[in-house]
Amino acid sequence: MNDLQILTGDSLKILPTLTAESVQCCVTSPPYWGLRDYDHPAQIGAESSPELYVENLVTIFREVRRVLSKDGTLWLNVGDGYARNGGTGNCGPNAIVGNTKKLIQKRNCKVPACWGLKDRDLMGLPWRVAFALQADGWILRSKITWIKKTAMPESVKNRPTSATEEVFLFAKSPAYFYDARAVREPSGANLRNYWTLGPDPSGNGHPAAFPRELARRCILLGSREGDTVLDPFGGSGTTGLVAGELGRKAILIEINPAYSQIVSERTTAFQPQLRMLPPPSEESEPDRRVTKTRIKTVNS
Numbered sequence: 001m002n003d004l005q006i007l008t009g010d011s012l013k014i015l016p017t018l019t020a021e022s023v024q025c026c027v028t029s030p031p032y033w034g035l036r037d038y039d040h041p042a043q044i045g046a047e048s049s050p051e052l053y054v055e056n057l058v059t060i061f062r063e064v065r066r067v068l069s070k071d072g073t074l075w076l077n078v079g080d081g082y083a084r085n086g087g088t089g090n091c092g093p094n095a096i097v098g099n100t101k102k103l104i105q106k107r108n109c110k111v112p113a114c115w116g117l118k119d120r121d122l123m124g125l126p127w128r129v130a131f132a133l134q135a136d137g138w139i140l141r142s143k144i145t146w147i148k149k150t151a152m153p154e155s156v157k158n159r160p161t162s163a164t165e166e167v168f169l170f171a172k173s174p175a176y177f178y179d180a181r182a183v184r185e186p187s188g189a190n191l192r193n194y195w196t197l198g199p200d201p202s203g204n205g206h207p208a209a210f211p212r213e214l215a216r217r218c219i220l221l222g223s224r225e226g227d228t229v230l231d232p233f234g235g236s237g238t239t240g241l242v243a244g245e246l247g248r249k250a251i252l253i254e255i256n257p258a259y260s261q262i263v264s265e266r267t268t269a270f271q272p273q274l275r276m277l278p279p280p281s282e283e284s285e286p287d288r289r290v291t292k293t294r295i296k297t298v299n300s
């Protein structure tokens, strides 16, 4: 296989085509629910309710577990959001605003009745996803707090500004590979579970890339040279780029061809014989996504 494969298409359809136990670790950050529009009808994060979002992630990461080697790990960064249940109008991130037909997404979108959420409730999505994955068979081994050196400004006066996110470490089995010597504290002590990281200095055309240092730590701790690293939400390809720099192979899946293009531009330096595959045929794989009213909501 090439050192870097970029598979353009829906992870729900592409993951089942990957060979079982062929990947050592998965480092990824799915879209956060209701935050951004990645301009694709099958995108994750645009479900009509956060419950469906959690269900879809469980389905995707079940496939990731199949693809991981027996001692493999998943490093998962997921963000939170607030329920805004006041006002009128449609629920969910795809609610049509006014007479526009454009997909509208807002961080604080109106949430349909679930989990007893009230207006302005923090949804607790990272932990809801973590518990759902745990119930589905994953072993939840660590919660790392990513402290952001540069927090996104928020115009709030009734709570502290959010400046942290979660990165969860999951294992497929109790005896998993973890190279504790690969990343240490400056004192030489075992790495702590809070990482203070700034954004990368230059943007890369993707609105939600994670810092290279975040990917670097996860890959070093979770794999050996020559292993294969997977990112089913490839974005601008940070995971693949860093994996290549560290002598790992990588498989990236990205639904939006424009972002796959950014990946190929960022990564051709280390991988000139880059392989970009077309999306699989719509008929080839059953779609196991929980869609319910999502598409309808977008178009109605």
Ligand SMILES: C[S@@+](CC[C@H](N)C(=O)[O-])C[C@H]1O[C@@H](n2cnc3c(N)ncnc32)[C@H](O)[C@@H]1O
Pocket: 009, 010, 011, 012, 028, 029, 030, 031, 032, 038, 042, 043, 044, 045, 206, 208, 209, 210, 211, 232, 233, 234, 235, 236, 237, 238, 239, 253, 254, 255, 256, 259
């Ligand atoms: C938070 S971004 C990942 C950013 C990435 N970590 C980086 O550093 O650039 C999530 C990505 O998942 C993609 N995506 C959304 N739904 C998807 C799906 N069903 N299959 C594959 N990719 C998807 C989006 O287009 C977006 O680029």
